[in-house]
Amino acid sequence: MPQVRKNRFIAAIYSIIVWGLGEVYAGVTNLKIGLGIVFMILWFIYLVSCLILNLNIFLAIVIYSIVAGLLAFDSFRDARTFNMMVSLEEARRRAPDRCPNCGSKVSKDFRFCPNCGYKLVT
Numbered sequence: 001m002p003q004v005r006k007n008r009f010i011a012a013i014y015s016i017i018v019w020g021l022g023e024v025y026a027g028v029t030n031l032k033i034g035l036g037i038v039f040m041i042l043w044f045i046y047l048v049s050c051l052i053l054n055l056n057i058f059l060a061i062v063i064y065s066i067v068a069g070l071l072a073f074d075s076f077r078d079a080r081t082f083n084m085m086v087s088l089e090e091a092r093r094r095a096p097d098r099c100p101n102c103g104s105k106v107s108k109d110f111r112f113c114p115n116c117g118y119k120l121v122t
């Protein structure tokens, strides 16, 4: 399970430098990592075709910025989601393995003690 938190700003900057790199860095789900890789390939194809087709530099920058901006925003959110997942995992680890009320053994996933009904998760 995830341990180290991801920097949201680094994720955003990555996707500005290379489309989708921020999504790969944030790595929330395999689907988002896959999507990030697809955008990285598109980024490469786009840069090569801009050179080959000799696209208007202003237009090329505008298109680049729109895609980069959307992906930066998306990877920023992805990194935040990833960090929330880390926090949840940490909270789960901290959860007691014994009921503080009656002392009976409880699973970390339990929200209430099955023996006395004591609320285990705050």
Ligand SMILES: [Zn+2]
Residues within 6 Å of the ligand: 099, 100, 101, 102, 103, 104, 113, 114, 115, 116, 117, 118
């Ligand atoms: Zn109990």
